Amino acid sequence: MPSKTKNEKVRSFFVDLCLNFVGGLRALSLYPPQHPETIKKMDNLFERLNRYLAQRPSLAMLFIHGDVVVENSPLPELRDKLVRITKLLEAMKLQRILFRRGLTQAELLGFMQLILPLLKNPEGADLVLARNQGRLPHIQAGALPLEAGPKVSYDEVSSAIQAARDVVLSFSDQLKDLFADIEGPLAPAKLSSAKEITEEIQGMVLGGDMPLKTLIYRRSEDPDPHIHAINVCALSMALGREMEMEESPVLDVGLAALLHDVGWYLPISANFKQTQAITLDERKRQWEHPVLGAEILLATPNMPDLAPVVAYEHHIHYDGTGFPKQERPRDLNFASLITCITNTYDNLRRKRPGSTAHSLKDSLNWMDRKAGTLFHPLVYQCFRALVKAQAEEDL
Ligand SMILES: [Fe+2]
Ligand SMILES: [Fe+2]
Numbered sequence: 221m222p223s224k225t226k227n228e229k230v231r232s233f234f235v236d237l238c239l240n241f242v243g244g245l246r247a248l249s250l251y252p253p254q255h256p257e258t259i260k261k262m263d264n265l266f267e268r269l270n271r272y273l274a275q276r277p278s279l280a281m282l283f284i285h286g287d288v289v290v291e292n293s294p295l296p297e298l299r300d301k302l303v304r305i306t307k308l309l310e311a312m313k314l315q316r317i318l319f320r321r322g323l324t325q326a327e328l329l330g331f332m333q334l335i336l337p338l339l340k341n342p343e344g345a346d347l348v349l350a351r352n353q354g355r356l357p358h359i360q361a362g363a364l365p366l367e368a369g370p371k372v373s374y375d376e377v378s379s380a381i382q383a384a385r386d387v388v389l390s391f392s393d394q395l396k397d398l399f400a401d402i403e404g405p406l407a408p409a410k411l412s413s414a415k416e417i418t419e420e421i422q423g424m425v426l427g428g429d430m431p432l433k434t435l436i437y438r439r440s441e442d443p444d445p446h447i448h449a450i451n452v453c454a455l456s457m458a459l460g461r462e463m464e465m466e467e468s469p470v471l472d473v474g475l476a477a478l479l480h481d482v483g484w485y486l487p488i489s490a491n492f493k494q495t496q497a498i499t500l501d502e503r504k505r506q507w508e509h510p511v512l513g514a515e516i517l518l519a520t521p522n523m524p525d526l527a528p529v530v531a532y533e534h535h536i537h538y539d540g541t542g543f544p545k546q547e548r549p550r551d552l553n554f555a556s557l558i559t560c561i562t563n564t565y566d567n568l569r570r571k572r573p574g575s576t577a578h579s580l581k582d583s584l585n586w587m588d589r590k591a592g593t594l595f596h597p598l599v600y601q602c603f604r605a606l607v608k609a610q611a612e613e614d615l
Contacts, residue, residue, distance in 0.1 A: 346442070
């Protein structure tokens with residue numbers, strides 16, 4: 221049958237692509253990048269990816285429990301052949317690589333050079349990948365987000381969690397485009413994409429396609445900054461609703477929350493970060509990102525006023541401490557009080573350079589002690605009510 225032949229052709233193309241991917245890694249591990257053998261292997265890989273991406277916007281490779289899946293096609297024939305590499309990728313928590321249209325040969329080489337030492341030294345590899353996302357505008361690599369907790373296997377996760385994971389995956393791909401190549405004010409297309417994403421997230425939270433339970437209770441340790449932005453956006457809108465805000469201001473809160481860390485996306489330096497250690501550049505960026513973010517958003521035409529305010533204020537505490545340092549006490553915007561809570565919660569639950577992910581219980585215990593200092597006590601009370609309501613829904 222012709223369709224079967226076509227399917228077979230596609231499958232053998234995927235198999236060949238995976239073998240070339242491994243071939244490229246192997247060549248790079250043996251020879252320098254300028255060596256003819258490395259050049260040949262990397263050319264082969266790039267040519268195949270490029271050919272596919274000329275027809276489709278992206279190509280996803282998954283490595284899960286020893287299985288290789290390309291574009292939803294499981295490739296069991298690779299299981300034995302690639303057993304070593306899939307184990308190494310698993311050890312570094314690299315379950316998914318998404319290549320996107322626009323990929324260049326230099327970016328592909330940079331990515332391969334980035335993961336090579338991590339294969340040998342997988343400790344903290346997910347953090348290293350997350351930190352380098354900004355330098356890889358057409359490659360997204362990391363763990364599958366919202367993966368089930370350690371006691372539940374990949375196959376056993378409930379359909380709701382799987383659906384939520386798929387949703388977050390697709391949004392994180394869109395966010396990757398949104399945050400790529402930011403050098404100043406956001407282009408009109410980026411602003412409309414941010415608004416669309418916010419509306420879709422709102423619709424999915426309301427419709428139960430992105431259950432809050434999974435964002436609150438089953439938040440994976442994934443350090444990916446895009447997933448953080450999605451979670452903070454969804455949780456902030458949910459908290460806004462919990463506080464009986466109208467629909468349109470809730471969407472403004474969501475947009476502001478989605479963009480709260482936009483100041484992180486201005487390029488720091490052209491070099492890849494190979495370790496977990498935080499550089500001085502990044503430390504400086506941590507202090508500066510609220511101001512940089514507010515500047516980008518203020519300069520963006522038609523940006524709702526709330527967004528630069530939240531970008532500026534999301535690290536200022538209810539008692540006036542935090543940063544940017546304030547010379548005199550000021551009232552924080554209501555949306556900033558919300559985002560301060562949801563951002564802190566999501567940061568506690570994910571891995572970050574220099575700190576491990578905290579459990580739900582530890583995070584809430586810590587946050588409970590900060591009501592009235594770090595957090596507005598009444599807004600925090602509503603956040604706790606939201607968390608409790610999700611727990612009770614389970615019973
Ligand atoms: Fe931040
Ligand atoms: Fe944040």
